[in-house]
Amino acid sequence: MKDYRYLDGVATLRLDADACIGCGMCVAVCPHRVFALRDHKAVIIDFDACMECGACGRNCPVSAVDVRPGVGCASYIMGVWLARLTGDRVKPGCC
Amino acid sequence: MDGFLDTPAGPVPRVRTRLSARDRFQTATVRIGFGRNDFKVVPGLYCVGSPSAASPVIVTGNYKLTFDAVRRELCGLDVWLLVADTRGINIWCAAGKELFSTDEVAFSVTRTRLAEVVSHRTLILPQLGATGVAAHVLRRSCGFSAVYGPVRASDLPAFIKADNTADEAMRAVTFTLRERAELIPVELYLLGKPLVVALLACFLLSGIGPDIFSPGAAWSRGLAAACATLAGIAAGCVAVPLLLPRLPWRHFSPKGALLGAAAGMINALAFAPGLLEGTALVLWSTAVASYLAMNFTGSTPYTSPTGVEKEMRRAIPIQAGAALIALSVWLAAPFA
Numbered sequence: 512m513k514d515y516r517y518l519d520g521v522a523t524l525r526l527d528a529d530a531c532i533g534c535g536m537c538v539a540v541c542p543h544r545v546f547a548l549r550d551h552k553a554v555i556i557d558f559d560a561c562m563e564c565g566a567c568g569r570n571c572p573v574s575a576v577d578v579r580p581g582v583g584c585a586s587y588i589m590g591v592w593l594a595r596l597t598g599d600r601v602k603p604g605c606c
Numbered sequence: 607m608d609g610f611l612d613t614p615a616g617p618v619p620r621v622r623t624r625l626s627a628r629d630r631f632q633t634a635t636v637r638i639g640f641g642r643n644d645f646k647v648v649p650g651l652y653c654v655g656s657p658s659a660a661s662p663v664i665v666t667g668n669y670k671l672t673f674d675a676v677r678r679e680l681c682g683l684d685v686w687l688l689v690a691d692t693r694g695i696n697i698w699c700a701a702g703k704e705l706f707s708t709d710e711v712a713f714s715v716t717r718t719r720l721a722e723v724v725s726h727r728t729l730i731l732p733q734l735g736a737t738g739v740a741a742h743v744l745r746r747s748c749g750f751s752a753v754y755g756p757v758r759a760s761d762l763p764a765f766i767k768a769d770n771t772a773d774e775a776m777r778a779v780t781f782t783l784r785e786r787a788e789l790i791p792v793e794l795y796l797l798g799k800p801l802v803v804a805l806l807a808c809f810l811l812s813g814i815g816p817d818i819f820s821p822g823a824a825w826s827r828g829l830a831a832a833c834a835t836l837a838g839i840a841a842g843c844v845a846v847p848l849l850l851p852r853l854p855w856r857h858f859s860p861k862g863a864l865l866g867a868a869a870g871m872i873n874a875l876a877f878a879p880g881l882l883e884g885t886a887l888v889l890w891s892t893a894v895a896s897y898l899a900m901n902f903t904g905s906t907p908y909t910s911p912t913g914v915e916k917e918m919r920r921a922i923p924i925q926a927g928a929a930l931i932a933l934s935v936w937l938a939a940p941f942a
Contacts, residue, residue, distance in 0.1 A: 512778060512779065512780065512781065512907075512908060514851035515781055515850070515851060515906070515908045516856055516908075517856055517908055517909045517910060517913045518856055518857070518910075518913035518916060518917065519856075521910060521912045521913045521916055522910050522912060522913075523912055536741065536742075539733070539736075539754050539772075539777065540733060540736035540754055541777070542733065542734060542757060542777070542778060542779040542907065543778065543779065543908065544774065544777065544778050560908075561910060562907070562908050562909060562910045563910040563911055563912060564698075564702070564737045565702075565737050566701075566733075566734075566736035566737045569736065569737065569738070569739070569740050570736050570739075570740055570741050570742070572742040579911075579912070580702075580737065581702075581911035581912075582699075582702055582904065582911060583903055583904070583906075583908075583909030583910045583911045583913060583914040584901075584903060584904025584905075584909075584911075584914065585858075585900045585901045585903045585904060585914055585917075585918055586901050586904055587904060588911065588914060588915050588918060589918070
C-alpha cells in the first residue's frame with residue numbers, strides 16, 4: 512500500500528502507552544501495519560496510514576488503543592448528512 | 607456440495623474447492639451488480655476434504671462471493687468451515703456493520719455444536735473481521751479462542767502450514783490494478799436511475815432557446831451534453847480507479863477533476879460548439895468526474911472517515927458551484 516496515502520494528520524487514533532500490556536493484538540489486526548511491538552509495548556510507526564477501521568481498538572483487551580471507527584465512504588457520509596437534515600434514518604448504502 | 611461427513615453433531619456438508627461454471631457465471635453477474643444484495647449461502651458448519659476432530663476451523667461469512675473465494679483456496683486441505691450469518695455481506699463491511707460480530711461468531715459456534723465436532727478450541731478468523739470481533743471477549747462467551755488469519759483467503763494454506771502465523775505481507779491489505787478493475791462494473795451499475803434522469807435532463811434542458819423549445823436543439827445540443835455527462839462518468843468511475851496510484855494529489859476530487867477536464871475537453875472538441883458552450887461542457891464533465899471520484903473513496907481500502915469528511919466539506923461546494931455555472935452558461939448560451 513506504499514503507493515496509496517490519504518490525508519495526513521486527520522486520524523482519530525490514540526495509543527495509551529502506560530496502559531498497554533504489549534499483547535500485540537493491535538499489531539496483528541491492523542490492515543495497514545500502523546503498529547509495531549517494541550520492548551513489550553505497542554508503538555505507532557505509521558500514524559497517517561490509519562484508516563480508522565477500529566479493529567485495533569476493539570481487540571485491545573485493556574482499552575489502550577482508542578479510535579473513532581467508521582467507513583471512509585463519501586456516499587455513506589452524504590447519507591448521514593441527509594439523514595441529519597431530514598431527521599430520517601440513514602439509508603443502507605452500497606455495501 | 608460433495609456429500610456429507612458424519613460427526614457427533616450430525617452430518618456436515620462437504621464443499622468442493624473447485625468452482626463450477628455456474629459459480630463463475632454467478633460471480634460475473636454479481637460483479638456487474640445484478641443480485642448483489644441477495645447472494646448468500648446458508649450459514650452453518652461445512653467441511654473441506656476429510657477433517658478430523660483436530661483439524662483447523664476457518665470462520666467466514668455467508669456472502670457467496672466470500673464463501674467461494676475461501677473454498678477455492680482450500681484445495682487439498684482437511685478443514686472445517688464455519689459460515690457465520692453476515693446477511694450476504696462480505697467480511698469487512700459486515701464487521702463494520704456489526705453483522706460479523708463477537709456475538710454472531712459465538713452464536714454460530716453454539717448453534718453448530720462445534721465443541722462436539724472438534725477437540726481443540728481455536729477458531730481462525732479472517733483478519734478483516736477484527737473490526738467487528740473482540741477476540742478476548744469471544745473466548746469468554748463461547749470458549750473458543752480466536753486467531754486472526756491472513757487478510758486474503760489465498761494465504762490461508764500458507765498460514766495454516768506455518769502453524770497459524772502470518773507474515774507482514776499476509777497482514778496488509780492491497781489494492782492492485784486487478785482489484786481496482788473488478789470494482790468498476792458495480793460503480794457503473796450503482797449509477798442506475800440517477801444516470802437515466804440526468805441524461806433525460808440533458809436533452810430536455812438543451813432544447814430551451816429563443817423559440818421556447820426546439821426539438822432540433824434538444825437533439826443536437828442534448829447529445830453534446832449527454833456525452834459530456836458520459837465523459838465525466840468514464841473519467842470518474844473508470845479512469846480514476848484504473849489510474850489511482852499514478853494520479854497526482856491525495857484527495858480524490860482533484861484526481862477526478864483532472865481526468866474529467868481532459869475527457870470533457872475531448873468531448874467538447876468533438877462536438878465543436880462555441881467558446882461559451884464548450885466551457886460549459888468541460889466544466890460539467892469536470893464536476894461530474896470530481897464528484898464520482900470522491901465517491902470512489904468508499905470502494906478503496908485506505909481512506910479514513912475523518913479524512914473523507916474533511917475532503918467532502920471542501921470539495922462539494924466547489925463541485926456544486928462548477929455544476930451550477932456549467933448549467934447556467936449552457937442554458938444562457940442559445941440566447942447569446
